[in-house]
Amino acid sequence: MAGVSQTTVSLVLNKRGDAEVRIAPETRERVLRVIKETGYVADPAARRLADGRNRILGVFTYEAVFPTESADFYHPFLVGIEERAEEIGCDLLLFTSARAVSGARRQIFNEESRVRLADGCLLLGRTVDRDDLARLLAEGIPFVSVGRRDDAGGPVPYVGADYPSAVRALVEQAVALGHRRLAYVGAGTGGESRADRLRGFHEGVAANGADGRHLPPEAPLEDLVAAGVTAVFVEEYADCVALARAAGERDMEIPRDLSILTLGAFTRPVQADTDFTGFRIPRREMGHRAVHLLAEVLETGGTPQELLPCELIAGSTLAPASGM
C-alpha cells in the first residue's frame, strides 16, 4: 500500500474525477506512482463480480474457430471481429470448451456453460441451434448473431448479408442480358441465408417478368437444358463448380451456351479456377458491425438488426442469352 485505503485506490483507478467523491491531487499522484512501480492491476474477475462488466466479448462458433483449411468460411468474420474488438479495447473469449461430449455437436448451454463470464457474446455458424437462441433471449444474455436469424420465438439481434437484394440484382442483370428462363438450383431451405437467396430469386423473377423455376441441388444438367433455361443461379458454390464441369463434359460452353451465377454458399470446400459471376458476402464488415452492435446492446440495450449489402462480382460466367 501507499498509505491509503483500498477504496482510495479503487477511486483513483476508475473515476479520475467526480463531483461526489474527491481526491486530493497529491494523493492521486502518490497512488498512481505506486501503481506504476508495482505494476498493480485490478483482478478482472473481482471487478466483474463487483460491477458486472469486464470488457470481454464471448465468441461462440458451432465448429472450430481456427480451421485447418486456410481459406475457411469463418475466417473473414473473425478477422473483422478481432479488429473491432481491439479498437474498442475488448478481449475475446473463445468458447472452445463448448463441445459437450467428444463427437457431439457444440452447444452453448452445456453443463458447465461459461457464457456469462463475458459481457455479451457473438454467435457464428451457418445454422444456430434455436433452443440456444431462445435461451439466450430468455436469460437476457446480450448477444448478436452473425447471420440473420428469425426462428427463436422472438426478435434476434443480428448482422446479416442482404441476400435478397443481391440475388435480385443478379436476376435483373441476367434479364437485362436477354435471359427469360432462369433457374435456382439449391435447397432454398436449411438456414435463413438460403431461404433469403431463394426469396430474392423469386422476387427478382417476378419483378422482371421472367420465368423462374426452383430445382434441387442435385438437379442434372439435362433438366436445365430440357427446360430451356439459359441462366442458372446456384446456391452452393460446390454445385456451381460441378455444374460447370458437367457442362464442359457435354461440350457446352460457359457462358455462351449457359450462364452460371453463384450465390456464395460454402458448405463444401472445392477447388476451381473459374471466376464465377455472383456477389461477395461482406464477411469482414459483418464482423466489424457485429462487435459494434454488441457494444451498443451492452450500452443501451435493444435488438439491432442489420443487413449489409453484398458487392456484385462481374465474373466471367454471365453473358447475353444465346440467340441474341
Added chain:
Amino acid sequence: MAGVSQTTVSLVLNKRGDAEVRIAPETRERVLRVIKETGYVADPAARRLADGRNRILGVFTYEAVFPTESADFYHPFLVGIEERAEEIGCDLLLFTSARAVSGARRQIFNEESRVRLADGCLLLGRTVDRDDLARLLAEGIPFVSVGRRDDAGGPVPYVGADYPSAVRALVEQAVALGHRRLAYVGAGTGGESRADRLRGFHEGVAANGADGRHLPPEAPLEDLVAAGVTAVFVEEYADCVALARAAGERDMEIPRDLSILTLGAFTRPVQADTDFTGFRIPRREMGHRAVHLLAEVLETGGTPQELLPCELIAGSTLAPASGM
C-alpha cells in the same frame, strides 16, 4: 432454491462425492433436477474469485491473432492450441485489447492488463518482449512460451522447435552428397530461433569436417560463387526465393550448380512454386504441447522446456555437389 442452502448447491455442483462432506443421494437428485430445470450455471467470475481457477487459458500474440493473409505463420499454432484446449475443456481468451495505443506494438502489461483473468497464458510471437517475460516470471503468472526463450533473467517455460538438430541434419545430408564449402545466409540473430539455426549450422559443419561461412541476409550471389560455395543454407524463406531467382537470372541451375536449403524463417510473405529442401516446423504439435505443458504448470508447477523435432523435407533443391 430447491429448499437447500447455497452451500449444498455448491457441493453438489463440484465434488460429486467426498469423504468429508456427504450429501444424501435424494437431496443431490433434487438439486440436480432444479439445476437442470432452471438451467442454472455458476458465475465463472465468482468462481474464479473464490477458488482462483476458471479454466480459461489466455493467448497473447504480438500481432493480430486472425491474420488477413490466409497462410499465416501463426495459424497452425492456433489450430493446435484450440484443439488441445477443447480437449481439456478450457476456453481461450485472446488478449486483443493488448495494443496500448493505436500503432504501438502490443504489450502484455499495459495499464489495463488482464492477464490475470486467465489461469495461465500462452505467448506467441517471433520475438517476445523481454521485460514482459521477466515480469511474467517475477509475478509468478503461469505461462508457456511457444518458441524457445532464454533472455528473461531466469528459465522460461517453453515449447520450441529443435532447430539445431534440424539444421545439423541438413548439413550432414549436404556433406554426404559431397558438399564441402557451405554457407549460412541470414542474420543469425534477432530471436532465439535464428541463433539456434546458426548454431546448428556451425555444429554441423564442425562435426562433419566441412567448411562453413556465415554471410548476411543480403549477401549477393557473387560472393557465394566467388567463395566456391556449393550449398547455401538460407535462414529466411523470402531470401531463399530471392537467391533462387538471382541464380536463375545468371543461368545457374538449381540444384545442379548450387544447392539451396531453406531454414524456414517466415518474416516476409512471399510466393514461390519451388519445393525447397529443408524442414517443417511442427507448429501444430507445438500448439498441442504448449497447452499441455501449461496445464501441467497449473497443476504441479515447474518450468518445463521442450524442443520438438522438425521433420526434414526432401524437396528438390539439394543435389550432389557439382563435379561428383
Added chain:
DNA sequence: TTCCGGTGATAATTCGCATTAGCATCTTGA
C-alpha cells in the same frame, strides 16, 4: 466558543461462489 459547510479519505457492504467449521439428528455399543 460553537456551529456549519466543504474537503478528503475510509469503514462497511456487496457481488456469487468455494470452503471450513459446526450443529442437529440418528445409530450403535456398553
Added chain:
DNA sequence: TCAAGATGCTAATGCGAATTATCACCGGAA
C-alpha cells in the same frame, strides 16, 4: 440410558474489487 461416532446439512467466512455511507478535519461565520 448415555456417550461416542456417523450422517447430512448449513452458518459463517473469504476472494478482490466497486460502491455507499460516514467520519475526521479545517476554516469561517455567528
